[in-house]
Amino acid sequence: MKVRADILRTYQGVHTWTGIIAGLVLFIGFYAGSLTMFKYELADWATPVSAPVTEPKTSDYQALVDKAIVQYPQQMSNGFSIDLLTDQAPLSWYSQGKERGMALDNQLQLLHLNSKNELVIEQKSESKLADLIDYLHRTAGFAGEIGHDQSGVYILGIASVLYFLALVSGVIILLPTLVKTFFAIRKEKGPSRFWLDSHNLVGIASLPFHLIIAFTVVVFAFHDLIYDGLSPFYDDKSFFQRPPPAAHSYQIENLPSIEKQLLAAKNYAPGYEPIHIALSRLNTNSPTAIVKMSNESAVVRGPDTDYLFLQPYTLEVLNSSYPQGEESHWGNMVASIFSLHFGTYGGEWGRWGYFVMGLFGAFLFYSGNLLWLDKRAKKDANKRSTLFMANLTIGVCLGSIIAVVATLLVGKWVNQFTANANYSYLYSYYIVFFVFVAYAFKKGSQHTSYWGLVSLAGLCLCMAGSTLLQAISTEHYFKYYQSITVDFSAVVFALIFYFSAKKVKAKSAHNTSAPK
Template structure:
């Protein structure tokens, strides 16, 4: 296929500058995003071993709820949750903070029945490691808020728009040579050609995935503005179904049994199993119960499960993430967008696929910046702006990965000694990240590349070693066998980082053309 040279030059400029502007922010979003596919496994991996309160077979949820209401009616009327899978205390509510937002000082009151059927209540800090990984994915680490959302969400939304333009322009650039060079990885033509072929191959193979992510990120970032614009065409009819308040307030003493709540959910969604239920506003005219519904053999439209919203007193289904038919077209559309972005609709294979594609996406932005720098250095090797961008690329990309790896390792040990380790996670990430960026500007890209990769090798290797030490200290080998996938993945990444560091040291890769500052 022939495309005019002037058109190719135009789209090459669009592809280059949109990629450069958005690339570093999106690198963090993709790298952290790949980890969010297993964020709960990572959080469980970091938690210290603790003896189960009782086995799931011995749970008497209704007796627990009844005793808790009898003793703590005022607190529970604001809201409480029941986890139907845990072997720890299944009932909890927030004594400080809420489920929304990223408050690191949230406190939970947890309750369970002991062997004598007596109510036991304990206070503990909410473990936020999984939420912090997701926060990094959604905001790329940008602090602050705009309105009711984080500023980083809007920054990533703008970056996703540029990202979409980069994808379209990249396809147009490749059209004339797509068939001939699609699977070509020409090592014999030098490092730059190999990087370019790798960049093009990853970009084209994962193109549908990248279009999905770019589109859904824009939707997530600007959904409020989009909904506001749609109301101008949609009229007075609400975009989403909303429940109507009851004529009078309900009271928690009249709350139907948990068994009835779960039965109503199962009847609405046959084949799905409720695994968690959260109640709120129980002493009001608009009470709510939100159930997480699990089905490993079905398409899931949430991050981990589907969701079902019902009135806990009338047991009427108010809303859900399931397809709602023609009466809720906008709800179905939004649920589908969530499903495409979260990647949980494909089961375990889907999660691993999104994990790998997320890492490939990070590679795409990293390699794109290296290719741009390669051209710039050949034209003007001592240009200050080019050196600044080189330092920024190495500092931000490797710094973000070092920050995450260091935080995961810290979490493994800090949970043993610190009651609320959430702040240590936050400080650890930003301290390592900014320290490495500063080190890159001070020492130059070549030593920073090498020692940054060596640091990743050491941190990833230490994750498996930490697991082994914990297993020996606690004599609970089964617990750590259950998290073996995290340690194996870390070991594989350590090998990849080691091979990359070796190539940097041998000056046989791209960055051998960049001299130290």
């Protein structure tokens, strides 16, 4: 296919500058986004192993709830949750803070029945490690809020608009040679050509995934503006109708059994298994019960489950994230957008697929910046803007990865000695990140690139080594190796980073004209 040379030049400029402007922010979003596919496994990996206090799915939840209502009526009427899969205390409520947000001092009250059928209660800090990974994915680490959302969400939304332009312009640039060079990886023509071929192959092969992510991120970032803009066309009616409150207040003493609520959820969604139920405002006229419903063989609309909203006294279904039919087209549309972005379909294969595609997305932005820097360096290796961008690219990209791995390691050990490691997560990430960026500007991109990759290899090996050391020093040896997938993946990435470091060192030895 022939495209006029002036059109190609125009789109090449669009592709280059949209990629450069948005690339570093999107690198963090994609890298952290790939980790969110296993954020709970990573959080469990960093959590100290403890002996089970109950058996999941066999506990007498109603006896536990009844005893808790008698001893703690006020707290239970405000709201409580039951985790149906845990082997720790299944019933909990927040004594400080709430579920949503990044508050680091949230406190949970955890309750279970001991072997004598006595109620046992303990206080525990809520771990925010999984939330930190998700926070980096959604905001790229930008602090502050605009309205009721983080500023980083809007920054990533703007970056995703540029990202979409980069995708479209990149396809147009490749059209004349797409068929001929699509699968060509020409190592013999030098590292620049190899990087370019790899960049093009990853970009085109994963184009549908990238278009989905670009579109859904824009919707997530600007959904309030979208709803407000559409509202006048629908007579200012709410797109998502809330059920009216009851004429009277309910009392927790009349609450139907937990078994009845779970049965109502199962009857509404055959084939789905309730794994968590959260009840709130139980002594008001608008009580709710939110049930997380799991089905590994189905498309779910939440990050990892579907959601069912019940009226806990009448057991009426108020809303759900399941397909609602033609009368709820807005809800169905939003649910589909969530499902496409979260990758909650295809079971474990889907999760691993989104994990790999997320890493490929990060590679796309990283390689794009390197190609631009290589081209600029050939013209003037010592130009100040080129040196600045080279240092910034290496500092931000490698620094964000090093900071996350270091934070995981910090959590693994700090959790052994303190009840609340949340502050150490946040401080370690930002301290390591900014120190590495400063190091990149001090030592230059080539030096920092090599030692950054070597450091990553060492930190990843330390992850597996930490699990081994802790397993040896405890009687729960085999329970530590429930996290074998995390440790095995860390070793694989250690090898990848090590061989990448060797390649960088070899290139540096033969390419003295690269930015320093």
